[in-house]
Amino acid sequence: MSFSAEIKKRRTFGIISHPDAGKTTLTEKLLLFGGAIQEAGAVKSNKIKKGATSDFMEIERQRGISVATSVLAFRYRDKKINILDTPGHKDFAEDTFRTLTAVDSVIVVIDVAKGVEEQTEKLVSVCRMRNIPMIVFINKLDREGKDAFDLLDEVEQKLGLRVTPLSFPIGMGYDFQGIYNIYEGNIQLFRGASKKKREERSEFRSLEDSELEKQIGGKALQDLRDNLELSGGVYPEFDRDAYLKGELQPVFFGSALNNFGVQELLDCFVDIAPDPRPKQAEERLVLPTEEQMSGFVFKIHANMDPKHRDRLAFVKIVSGTFQRNTPYLHVRLGKNLKFSSPNAFFAEKKEIVDTSFPGDIVGLHDTGNFKIGDTLTQGEILHYKGIPSFSPEHFRYINNADPMKAKQLAKGIDQLMDEGVAQLFTLELNGRKVIGTVGALQYEVIQYRLEHEYGAKCTYENFPVHKACWVDPDDPENPEYKEFIRVKQKYLARDKQGQLVFLADSAFSLQMTRDKYPSVKLHFTSEFA
Template identity: 55%
Template structure:
C-alpha cells in the first residue's frame, strides 16, 4: 500500500468515437483546461499551420485524421490525467482495441447530427467485454441534429447501455442556447468560440426563478422546466457505483470546437472516474496496491522523431513503482533490462522521467526487444491477459520498386509491422513478403512511411486470401506433410510461426475437416507462452 497516495491521484482514460465525431478536438480542449497547451490546433483547416497537438505523424497532419494512438499527460487540480487519444478510422481499430486494455475508463464522443455509427458500436462492444466505465459526450450541439430524447433512446438501444444525463441542452443548431447542469443546478449559456475558463454560468437553485425566463426567453424556459422535471423523474441522482461497474453512462451535451460543455465533463470525470484498477494475469489476480513493479507493452511506435531512428514502446504501469535505471525482468526474453531515458508524453514532446506509478504510461526507448503484450516485472513470470491480436482480412504482396534499397525496405517492414497495425508474412520456402491488414488505409500509411522514414519505395499487389490462420499440431509429421502439400498457401510470421493463408471460407473449412490433427488459430496468442 505504500503508493496508495500516488494511485489515488491518477486517472488513465481513452477518448473513443467514430471518425469525425470530434474526438481529437475534444482532446485538445481537455489539454487547454489542464494548461498543457496554450493554443488549440485547427485539425481540419489547412490554412492554419498549427495542427492538432495529438496528431503527430506527418500523414495524420495531411489528412486530418488520427491513425496512431497518442499519449498525453496533464495535471488538472490535484489529479494527474493520462489521456490516450485513439484513431477513429476503422482501419486502425486494432490499435484502438489494444489501447482500451491500457485504460481504466473511456469517454465516448457521439456526433449529435449522425448519432450512433458503425465504429461507435464496435468500440462499445470492446468496452462491454471489459466492463470499462463510460462517460458519453454528445458533441456538435450547435449544429442541427437529432432530437435530444430520440438521441438518448438511440444510444441506449444501439449500444445496449443505460444513460444518465448530467447536463441538459436548450435547443440545438442555430437556436442552441446552452445547457442546464443537473448536478450543480446551474445554467451555462452558450456563446461560440469560448476560451477555457470563460463560461457564462448562472446559478439557479429553483427552476421557477424568473432569471431563467430573462436569460433564455419564456418559451425555452418552459420547455426546459418540463424537460428537467421529466429527466429528473426518470433518472434521479447518479449512482457513482453503477457508473464504476459500467452499468450506467453519465451523459454531457456540448460543442467541443466551441469549448462548450467540456469543463462540466472534465470536472465530473475527475470526481467520479476510477483510479487505476487491479488486473488479471496468466498466473493470478494482480492487485494495483502491490509494492512490486509490473507493467505491459500495449503499443510500439517506430520513428516518433523522424530525425532519429527511434522506436518507442508504450508501457502501462500496473503495480508498484517504475524507476529509471533500475533493472526489471523481461518475462518473454527471460532477461533483465533497464532504461536510462524513460519518457512521459505530451504528444510529440518527450520528457525524461525518474519514476512512474500505476496508471502512468511510460515511453521506453526500444532497440527491438519488445512486442505488444510483453510484460516487465520485478522477477515474477506472468502475462497480463486480454490483449487482443486480430487475423488480417486484406493481404498484399510487397513489390520492391528500388532494388538498391532492399535493406531499407526490409528494415522498414519489420519495424512498422512491430507496431501491430499490420502483420508481416514470408511465403514458405521463398522470399515473397506479404502484408496482412485489417483495413485498406493501413497499406497507404505503410507505403507512405516506408518512403518518408526509410527511403524505400514499394507498391502492393493484392493477393486472393481471405484469412490467416496460425497452425499447430501435436503430431509434427502431420504438420510437415501439410506444409509440404500446401506450400503456396503457407507462410511464416515474423516470429517464424507457421500460418495457413486460406483463399476462402470454403477452403478453410475443407482443410479443417480433412486435417483433424492440425489446429487452426485466428490469432497468434497461442504462441504467447512460447
Template identity: 60%
Template sequence: MTFTEEIKRRRTFAIIAHPDAGKTTLTEKLLLFGGAIQTAGAVKSNKIKKSTTSDFMEIEKQRGISVSTSVMAFDYKNYKVNILDTPGHEDFAEDTYRTLSAVDSVIMVIDCVKGVEPQTRKLLEVCRMRNTPVIVFINKLDREGQNAFDLLDEIEKELKIKVRPMTWPIGIGKSFKGVYNLTQSSLNLFEGDNKTTLGETITIKDINDPLIDKRVGSDFATQLREDVDLIDGVYDELNVQKYLDGQISPVFFGSAVNNFGIHELLDCFVEIAPFPKERDTDNGIIAPENPKFSGFIFKIHANLDPKHRDRIAFLRICSGKFERNKYYFNVREKKELRFSNPTAFMAQQKSVIDEAFPGDVIGLYDAGNFKIGDSLTEGASFQFKGIPSFSPELFRYVTNMDPMKTKQLQKGLEQLTDEGVAQLFTKKVDGRKVIGTVGALQFEVIQHRLKSEYNASASFDQINLYKALWISSTDKKKLDAFMQDRNAHIAFDKEERPVFLAESPWLLQMAQEKFPDIQFHLKSEF
C-alpha cells in the same frame, strides 16, 4: 504524497468515437482546459494554422484523421490525468482495441447530428467485455442536430446501456443558447461569435430562478423547465457504483470546437472516474498497491521522432513504482533490462521521468527487445491477460520499387509491423513478402511511412487470400507432411512460425478434413 495517494489521484482513460465525431478536438480542448497546452489546434481548419497535439504524424495532418493512438498527460485539480486518443477509423481498430486494454475508463464522443454510428457500437462492445466505465459526450450542439431526448433513447437502444444526463442543452444549432448543469444548478451561456474563449457561467438558485428567463428568453426557459421535469421523472439519479461497474453512463452535452461543455465534463470525470484497478494475469490478480513493479506493453511506435529514428514501447504500469535506471525483467525474453531515458508523453513531445506509478503510461526506448503484450516485472514470471491480437483480413504482396533501397525496405517493414498495425509473412516457396492488415487504409499508411521515414518505395499488389492461420500439431511428422503437401500455401511469420495461407473457405475446410491432426489458429498465441 504516499504511494496509495499517488495511485488514487490517477485517471487513465481513452477517448473513443466513430470517425469525425470530434474525438481529437475534444482531446485538444481537455488539454487546453487542463493547462497542458496554451493554444488548441485544429484537425481540419483554414483559419487555425496549428495542427492538433495528438495528430502529429504527417499523414494524420494531411488526412485530418487519427491513425495511431497518442498519449498525453497533465495535472488537473491535484489529479494526474492520462489521455489516450485513439483512431476512430475502423481500419485502425486493432490499435484502439489494444489501447482499451490499457485504460481504466472511457469517454465516448457522439455526433449530435449523426447519433450512434457503426464504429461506436463496435467500440462499446469491447468496453462491455471488460465492464469498462463509460462517460458519453454528445458533441457539435452548435450544428442542427437531433433532439436531445431522441439521442438518449438511441444510445440506450443501440448501445444497450442506461444513461443519466448531467447537463442539458438549451436550444440546438442556430438557436443554441448554452447548457444547464443539472447537478450544480448553473447556466453556461454560449457566445456564438467567439470561437476561442468560454461563454459566461451564471450560478442560479434553482430551475425556477427568473434569471434564466432574462438570459435565454421565456420560451427557452419554459422548455428547459419542462425538460428537467421529464429528466427527473424518466432517468434515475447517477449511482456512481453502477457507473464504475459499467451499468450506467453519465451524459454531457457540448461543442468541443467552441470549448463548450468541456469544464463540466472534466470536473465530473476526475471526481467519479476510477483510479487504477487490479489486473488479471496467468498467475492470478495483481493489485496496483502491490509494492513490486509490473506493467505491460500495449503499443510500439517506430520513428515517433523521425529525426532520431527512435522506437518507443508504450508501457502501462499496473503495480508498484517504476524507477529510472533500475533493472526490470522482460518475462518473454527472460532478460533483465535497464532504462536510462523513460519518458512521459505529450503526443510527439517527450520528457524524461525519474519515476512513475500505477495508471501511468510511459515510453521506453526500445532496440527491438519488446513485442506487443510483453510483461515487464521486478523479477516475477507472469503475463497480463486481455491484450488482443487479430488475424488479418486483407492481404497484399510487397514489391520493392527501388532495388538500391532493399535494406531500407526490409528494416521499414520489420519495424512498422512490430507496431502491430500489420502482420508480415514470407512465403516458403518463393520468399515473397506478404502483408496482412485488418483495414485497407493501413496499406496506404504503411506505404506513406516507408517513403517518408525509411526512404523506401514499395507497391502493394493484389493477392487472393481468405485467411492466414497459424498451424501446429502434437505430431511433428504430420505437421511436416502437411507443409510438404501444401507447400505453395505455406508462409512463415516474423517469429519463423508456420502459417497456412488459405485462398478460400472451401480450401480451408478441405485442408482441415484431410489433415485432422493439424490445428489451425486465428491468433498467433496458442
C-alpha cells in the same frame, strides 16, 4: 506523498468514437481546460492553421484523421490525467482494441446529427465485454441534430447501455443557448465563444433566477423545466458504484469545438472516474497497490522523432513504482533490462521521468527488444492477457521499388510491423513477403511512412487470400500434420514471430482443410493456449 495517495491521483482513460465525431477536438479542449496548452488546434488543418496536438504524424495532419493512438498527460485539480486519443477509422481499429487494454475508463464521443455509428458500436461492445466504465459525450450541439431524448434512446438501444444524463441542453443547433449541469446544479449559457480560447460564460445557480428568463426567454426556460422533469422520471439517478462496474453510463452534452460542456465533463470525470484498476494476468489478478512493479507493452511507435530514428515502447504500469536506471525482468526474453531515460508524454513532446506509478504510461527507448504484449516485472513471471494479433482482411505482396534502398526498406518494414500497424508474412515456398492489414488505408500509411521516414519506396501486388490462420498442431510428429504441411506448402507462411500461418484462399478451402485435417487446429488470432 504516500504510494497509495499517488495511485488515487491517477486517471487513465481512452477517447473512442466513429471518425469525425470530434474525438481529437475534445482531447484538445481537455488539454486546454487542464492548462496544458494555451491554444487549441483543430483536426481539419484547412480550417485552422494550428494542427491538433495529438495528431503529430505528418500523414495525420494531411488527411485530417488520427491513424495512431497518441498519449497525452496533464494535471488538473491535483489529479494526473493520462489521455489515450485513439484512431476512429475502422482501418486502424486494431490499434484502438489494443489501447483499450491499457485504460481504466473510456469517454465515448457521439455526433449529435449522426447519432450512434457503426465503429462506435464495435468499440463500445469491446468496452462492455471488459466492463470498462464509460462516460458518453454527445458533441456538436451548435449544429442541427437529433432531439436529446431521441439520442439517449439510440445510445441505450444501439449500444446496449443504461444511461443517465448528467447535463441537459437548452435548445439545439441554431436555438442552442446553453447547458444545465445536472451533476452540479448550475446553468452555463452559450454566447458563441471563440473556437480557440477559453472564455468565461454566464452562470446561474437556479432555474428560478429572474435574470435567467430574461436571457434565454420564457419558452426555452419552460421547455428546460419540462425536459428535466421528464428526464428525472425516465432515467435512473446517477450511482457511482454502478458506473464503476460498467452498469450505468452518465451522458454529457456539449460542443467541443466551441469549448462548451467540456469543463463540466472534465470536472465530473475527475470526481467519478476510477483510480488505476487491478489487471488479470494469466497467472493471477494483479493489484495496483502491490509493491512489486509490473507493466505491459500495448503499443510500439517507430520514428516519433524522425531526426533521431527513435523507437518507443509504450508501457502501462499496472503495479508498484517504475524507477529510472533500475533493472527489470523482460519476461519473454528472460533477461534484465535497465532504462536510463524513460519518457512521459505530451503528444510528441517527451520528458524524462524518474518515478512512475500505476496508471501511468511510460515510453521506453527500444532497440528491438519489445513486441506488443510483452511484460516487465521485478522478477515474477507474469503474462498479461488480451493483446493478440487478429487475422487481417487484406493481403498484398510488397515489392522494393528502389533496389539501391533494399536495406532501408527491410529496416522500415521490420520496425513498422513491430508497431502492429500491419502484419508481415514470409511465404515458406519462395520467401516472398506479404503484408496483411485490417483496412486498405493502412497500405497507404505504410507506403507514406516508408518513403518519408526511411527513404525507401515500395509497390504492392494483390495476393488473393481469404483468411490468415495460425496453425496449432496436436502433435508435430503426427502423419496427418506432416501431410497437411506437404499438401498445403504453397499456402504456408511464417509471421514475424516465426509462428506457422495457413493462408486460405477462400472460405470453402478453409472449411475443406479443417474437415480433412481435424487434428490441425487453425486459429484466427495469434494468442491461443
